Every structure is written in C-alpha cells, then in structure tokens.
Amino acid sequence: MSIHANSPEGFCYQCPNRHFRFCHSLLNSGSDEFDAYAVKNKTFAAKQFLYHQGDWNQELFVLREGWVMLSRVSEDGKRQVFRSVLPGEILGFQQYLHERAIYSAIALVDSVVCKIPNIIGLCTTQPELALSLASAAARDMMLTERYLTHISHRSARERIVFMVLELYHRLRQRLLNKHYSIHFPLKQEDIADMLGLTTIHVNRTLHALKDDGLLEIHKHELTILDYDALCLLVEYEPEALVTN
C-alpha cells in the first residue's frame, strides 16, 4: 500500500523543493504510483563523496539541501570542476548514458539527497515526468553552455564575476540568499579548477575585486558589494536563468 506523497505523512510534504518542476512531477502524478516512502534520503557529511568517477552507479539523486560539486581528475592529475549542484537540482542522470560516472560528486557541506528509485520505470508510465527530466537536462545544458561562453572568451575577472553571479541567482531562486550574501563553500582552488585559472591568480583577482568594492568572500560567506557593476561587467542577464 503506498501513501500518496503529497500527504502530510510523505517525506516530500515539507520539502522546500517540492514545487520545482521535477519534484512537482513526481508528486503530482495522477496515480499513486510514486510512493514518497520509497525515496531513500541519505545524508552526506561535508567532504564525503556521493560517488566517484568510474563508479558504476545507476541512481538518480535530487539534492534536498547542501552543496554538491561535480569534478573530474584527469590522467595527468589536473582537476576539472564541472559545476555545483544546488538544492532542488538533479544529479546522476549522466550515468544512464554511460554505464560509469565520468565525474565524481562530492558534498562540500553537510547535504541531504533523495535517491529516486526506478526513475526509468516511473517515466514509462508518466510521460510528464520524463519530460521534466528532459527539461532538467536541457536546463543544465544551458547553464553549462553559458559557462563555456563566459569562460573561454573572458578575462579572469570576468570569469569569476560570472560564476559568482550565477551561483548567487541560482541560490536566490531557492531563497537561499541573505540579501546580497550567500553561503559559499568553494575554496579558491575550486574556483581555479572550475574556471581554468591558477589559485594564485584567483587570489589576486579576488583581492582586486574586493579593493574595487565589487565583491568579497570572507569565512565562507560571499557578499556582492555592487550588484549593478558586476552585472554590467559581464553582461549578465538574470532572466536567462530559468526556474526548473
């Protein structure tokens, strides 16, 4: 007997992400096929890996709370950080194409993820769910394409500003900002590996940005000091960030 996930007994009932498209699709399926009790939620401590590159992992996760970073270490030891996964976003879908994960997922802060069992099976009976999966994939695609644009053609300063603005807006969509501040667990080395810079140059540039009164990172807290100036600097269009 399955309990409807929308009922107060359901684990999803009080989840702040329940209105985002993918969760919404899961919960509001016409039938009772989706059982919120079947969602195994799991807590990962900071610095714990959800999975490693090369793992044979076939699970789809939704990040309920926390901050997960996707990165890959290449043969020559260099590390590429792909992107951050923020609350309400999906991870692990890539493995349905490759049998093995091409990157590792690490929790940067204590995080809670929901493992969605048998997503393919659910999609088979719920086309709307499959479409929201496609939609989530397309959104991630867009984020990544935007990164590519802003990273391959821009200066170090612009790269950093772009990254900051994007994370800020994604968190603000989830109401996870405090005015112009966000909790920011990325180390300078993470920023460097994400943007293709050296930690030394990231450090230099962050200081310059602070001196110019644009933004500041202090004790894992990032504060935007001059929002308009930052948007102007990188032609940032917040509206391009669709909600999912």
Place this chain on the structure above:
Amino acid sequence: MSIHANSPEGFCYQCPNRHFRFCHSLLNSGSDEFDAYAVKNKTFAAKQFLYHQGDWNQELFVLREGWVMLSRVSEDGKRQVFRSVLPGEILGFQQYLHERAIYSAIALVDSVVCKIPNIIGLCTTQPELALSLASAAARDMMLTERYLTHISHRSARERIVFMVLELYHRLRQRLLNKHYSIHFPLKQEDIADMLGLTTIHVNRTLHALKDDGLLEIHKHELTILDYDALCLLVEYEPEALVTN
C-alpha cells in the same frame, strides 16, 4: 489516416539516421500516432540561418544531412560558437525552456532538417520518446562538459586537437568519414570563436600541427595524419562518446 512511418512510403524509411535513438523512438512507437508525413523537411542552403538568437521559435529539428553551427553574438560584438550539430543530432530543444533562442543556428553547408511537429504532444503519449529526448539532452550535455574540460585547462594546440578528434569521431559514428578525412566546413575564425582563441593563433597552431605531421586542413577537407599521436596529446577516449 496516418501512414506508419516505417512503411516504404514514409519519408523516414530511407533516412540514414533512422536507427539513432531519437528517430528510432519516433518510428517505432507502438501506435500509429507518429505520422512520418507530418514531418516537414526543409532544405537550408549554406550560410542560411535556421533561426536567429532572440527568435521566438518553438520547433524541434533533427538534422538529416549537412552541418549546422550554433553561435551567439554578445553585446560587445564578440561571437561565441557553441558547437556543431551533425547529422542525426537534435537541435532546437533549448527553446522549450526559454521562449527565445539564446543562440543562432546557421547551416555551414547545404543541409536538410526535419521539423518534428508537436513533439510535446507526442511525448505525452509516448514516454519512450520523452526519455530519448532526455537522453539526447544528456548526451549533448556530456559533449559540452567535455569541451569545457578540454578547453578551459588546455593549450591552444590541445584545444584544436580535441575539437578535431571529437568532430571526427562524431562523424565516423555516422559513417561520414573517408578513412582519416572528413569534410570540414569550419573556417579558422569559427575555430577561434569556438575555442576562445584568435584567428591568428589558430592559423599559427594549425601550421605547427601540419609541420609536425599531426593533422592538415586543406580546401574544407580535414585529414588526420597521426591519429595515435593526437589521441595521446589530449588523452582522448573515443569510447566516451556514446551513440545516441
């Protein structure tokens, strides 16, 4: 009365892409809901735009033959080339998220595209189709993420070699190579705008690659002269390129 798309009368019947996942899903739906005659195929001459950035376009295309390039011009006039769309690949799904196209699609050679009408409606009744759409999105995502890795952390030479190897493998999957050669319509300026380099430096680097006996571009034909050396140079793993 709809004619089953798999029948010899169907436009798809003799399409070389019919076995790729998305087309396969369209054609092999249990029902007769998908009518291959409903597919409007359209020819675009070289240099013609399929759509422009900013267009309000809600159509999903499959590229039947040719070569389409996705690019965007930013406020300051710089152009970013996102990627090439090759035969059998999908384009236009991005617009289901944004109402407007964030980039332009231009045919680099004479191209034929199939416009899939009412894809959302079809997905509603055919979950398998929605899943293959999600799968295609995830594949494109992976291509783009791979680009990101290989572009943001690598030298000009490595960037170019990576791009070449990837295009070569994608075309080879479609049997569109001639031994180690492919038809290559990208101009040096396109390569530069794709990789975040200047045309001058692309030129220099291409000459160096030719002098080193690695690869050669001549009259829109690209020839890989030393496949193994190229793969070694960028740690290229062809198997990472899933078929879709």
Place this chain on the structure above:
DNA sequence: AAGAAAAATTAACCTAGATTAACTTTTAAC
C-alpha cells in the same frame, strides 16, 4: 590548547597567446 595540515597570500619572473598591422591567396559576384 598545541601541533599539524590545509588554505590563503605575496612577490619575482616568464611564456602562451593577444594585438596591431601588413600582405597574400582564395572564393564569390557580376
């Protein structure tokens, strides 16, 4: 609270690739 490890910072120097400016070859148009 002390010690060790991780992260951030600073400075000196160096190189890959940008910039500027011609010039040549190829392609397209009439």
Place this chain on the structure above:
DNA sequence: GTTAAAAGTTAATCTAGGTTAATTTTTCTT
C-alpha cells in the same frame, strides 16, 4: 574573366595570467 570581398598568412610587439618559491593565516586533530 575581372574585380571585390572574404579568408588565410606572417611578423613584431605586448600583456594577462602562469610558474616557482616562500610565508602567513586558518582550520582541523588530538
């Protein structure tokens, strides 16, 4: 087949960001 425009080529100079190396600060451990 001529001409104009586009694409490709070459060289000289310059700079953003990399490299190396050392120091300081912060964060974990016990």
